[in-house]
Amino acid sequence: MVVNRGIIWPILLIALGVAFLLSNFGYIPALDIGRAIAVLWPLVLVMVGIDLAVGRRNPSAALALQLLAVAVGIGVLAARPDVARFPGSNGFGGSASRSVTVERGSAQSASVRMQVGGGRLELAGGATALVEATSDAGDLRERVTRGATSADVRLEQQHFTAFGGSRNVLVRLASDVPMSVRLESGAGEFRLDLRDVKTTDVRVETGASTLRLVLPRPTGDVPVRIDAGAATIEIEVPEGVEAQVTAQGALMSVNGRTETPGYAAARDRVSVRIQAGASSINIR
Numbered sequence: 139m140v141v142n143r144g145i146i147w148p149i150l151l152i153a154l155g156v157a158f159l160l161s162n163f164g165y166i167p168a169l170d171i172g173r174a175i176a177v178l179w180p181l182v183l184v185m186v187g188i189d190l191a192v193g194r195r196n197p198s199a200a201l202a203l204q205l206l207a208v209a210v211g212i213g214v215l216a217a218r219p220d221v222a223r224f225p226g227s228n229g230f231g232g233s234a235s236r237s238v239t240v241e242r243g244s245a246q247s248a249s250v251r252m253q254v255g256g257g258r259l260e261l262a263g264g265a266t267a268l269v270e271a272t273s274d275a276g277d278l279r280e281r282v283t284r285g286a287t288s289a290d291v292r293l294e295q296q297h298f299t300a301f302g303g304s305r306n307v308l309v310r311l312a313s314d315v316p317m318s319v320r321l322e323s324g325a326g327e328f329r330l331d332l333r334d335v336k337t338t339d340v341r342v343e344t345g346a347s348t349l350r351l352v353l354p355r356p357t358g359d360v361p362v363r364i365d366a367g368a369a370t371i372e373i374e375v376p377e378g379v380e381a382q383v384t385a386q387g388a389l390m391s392v393n394g395r396t397e398t399p400g401y402a403a404a405r406d407r408v409s410v411r412i413q414a415g416a417s418s419i420n421i422r
Contacts, residue, residue, distance in 0.1 A: 369415075385419055
């Protein structure tokens with residue numbers, strides 16, 4: 139009896155899946171799938187060699203050795219993740235981080251759209267420029283479109299759909315320029331502190347994540363829309379801010395006051411609408 143060589147590819151796929159799962163949860167840095175395959179492909183030769191040498195005599199031992207080889211491969215990748223990181227993310231010849239600065243110019247208003255994969259993102263006000271951002275991976279890119287008195291700013295991870303659980307992105311926005319804020323993200327941890335941002339509207343689209351949102355101090359009725367998967371969402375209402383939170387979705391728990399006493403009569407207020415899956419929402 140010979141070990142079925144058709145099992146080799148499934149085992150390698152499992153190895154890649156485990157490696158990217160570790161990356162998603164931040165145990166190893168962000169991986170480029172092409173580079174990871176280039177690093178792990180010699181395992182094919184190792185597993186075929188084990189099959190030829192041991193498989194005919196002892197199929198169970200051959201399978202055990204093949205699984206051990208996969209485990210060793212993943213261990214080496216975890217120990218030396220730099221060889222399979224995205225270009226510019228502190229791999230061989232890459233830089234450890236990248237900073238982006240968008241100057242104010244003539245902008246009297248702006249829209250800021252952030253597209254990030256898995257990882258951690260923190261956003262707050264207090265920027266000297268219009269937008270200031272730093273990422274510990276080198277794949278952060280900006281696109282700026284300017285009008286006579288406005289600016290459309292997009293911050294994107296170059297490998298948005300890839301696996302990047304170790305990324306950390308810090309974004310600062312000018313506090314005195316009206317801003318439309320949008321975040322599109324995968325699984326991760328995201329903190330948006332808008333108390334010092336002159337926010338006109340907010341839109342968040344995220345997956346299975348932890349989202350902490352500090353509401354802005356509004357001028358007029360400021361809409362906030364959150365679309366999430368299975369998420370933990372924490373909404374902080376600063377003192378003096380009138381706000382209402384409504385939520386829809388299956389298997390959802392909502393804790394805390396969903397409407398401040400003066401919301402109905404207030405001209406300056408924040409209206410939060412949440413659509414989510416199995417989620418926990420805490421309001422404080």
